[in-house]
Amino acid sequence: GESVGLHLPTLSVQEGDNSIINCAYSNSASDYFIWYKQESGKGPQFIIDIRSNMDKRQGQRVTVLLNKTVKHLSLQIAATQPGDSAVYFCAENINDYKLSFGAGTTVTVRA
Amino acid sequence: DTAVSQTPKYLVTQMGNDKSIKCEQNLGHDTMYWYKQDSKKFLKIMFSYNNKELIINETVPNRFSPKSPDKAHLNLHINSLELGDSAVYFCASSHMRVQETQYFGPGTRLLVL
Numbered sequence: 001g002e003s004v005g006l007h008l009p010t011l012s013v014q015e016g017d018n019s020i021i022n023c024a025y026s027n028s029a030s031d032y033f034i035w036y037k038q039e040s041g042k043g044p045q046f047i048i049d050i051r052s053n054m055d056k057r058q059g060q061r062v063t064v065l066l067n068k069t070v071k072h073l074s075l076q077i078a079a080t081q082p083g084d085s086a087v088y089f090c091a092e093n094i095n096d097y098k099l100s101f102g103a104g105t106t107v108t109v110r111a
Numbered sequence: 112d113t114a115v116s117q118t119p120k121y122l123v124t125q126m127g128n129d130k131s132i133k134c135e136q137n138l139g140h141d142t143m144y145w146y147k148q149d150s151k152k153f154l155k156i157m158f159s160y161n162n163k164e165l166i167i168n169e170t171v172p173n174r175f176s177p178k179s180p181d182k183a184h185l186n187l188h189i190n191s192l193e194l195g196d197s198a199v200y201f202c203a204s205s206h207m208r209v210q211e212t213q214y215f216g217p218g219t220r221l222l223v224l
Contacts, residue, residue: 032210043115043201043215044154051210087152096208097142097159097166104152 010106019077021105023090028071030092034099035064035075038087047075047088077107085109114138115216117202123222124192132187132219134202142166143185144213145177146201154201160185161207192223 013019025033031052036044050057050064050073057064063076073090090102115136124130136143144167145157159167163179174190185202202216 034212036215038152041218043203043217045215046212049212089154093209096210097161098156098169099209099213100156101154104154 012108019080021075023073025092032093034091036089117216129190134185136204140204144203148199197223
């Protein structure tokens with residue numbers, strides 16, 4: 001499943017499929033980008049980050065892609081599992097002490 | 112072991128009251144933050160503190176007053192609570208700058224009646 005366009009508030013994906021969550025950022029000067037996962041009733045949890053001198057970074061089952069030309073960030077989750085159901089936020093640094101968060105995408109995994 | 116903790120977890124109060132939320136981190140971080148998350152899940156920075164000094168104040172009403180007694184604690188006091196203050200408030204911390212991973216607390220759910 002994939003959230004298309006700049007932002008979709010919800011994404012429904014079949015268990016075992018790959019998920020792609022997209023995010024557009026606003027500040028050309030941002031040099032650090034992060035993805036957070038927030039489960040119901042909990043605080044945001046760090047997933048993966050990427051600096052502006054890279055265009056791809058991989059973690060365990062997750063990959064972040066950065067396209068600075070169009071100011072676009074994406075998070076790919078491989079083999080989506082029920083535990084991946086959550087709200088996912090992208091964030092960019094505005095300066096050394098401030099992150100700006102996107103609106104969030106709710107991912108629901110269907111069994 | 113809890114990295115970033117907040118108390119209370121839930122707070123229900125009447126309009127006009129004054130309340131405080133406490134935050135503590137045991138990660139040895141120098142920078143702490145307060146965020147507000149509204150009913151649409153939008154997460155917005157309110158304050159950033161580095162080594163007990165206020166760095167960022169995001170045009171938050173004067174009714175909100177953060178206090179950092181030491182690097183491990185950042186409390187938030189809210190005077191004259193309004194209905195619009197109802198939200199989830201998250202504390203977070205990082206080593207120095209936001210370019211180093213921020214760890215979030217579990218949140219305080221504030222409901223103003």
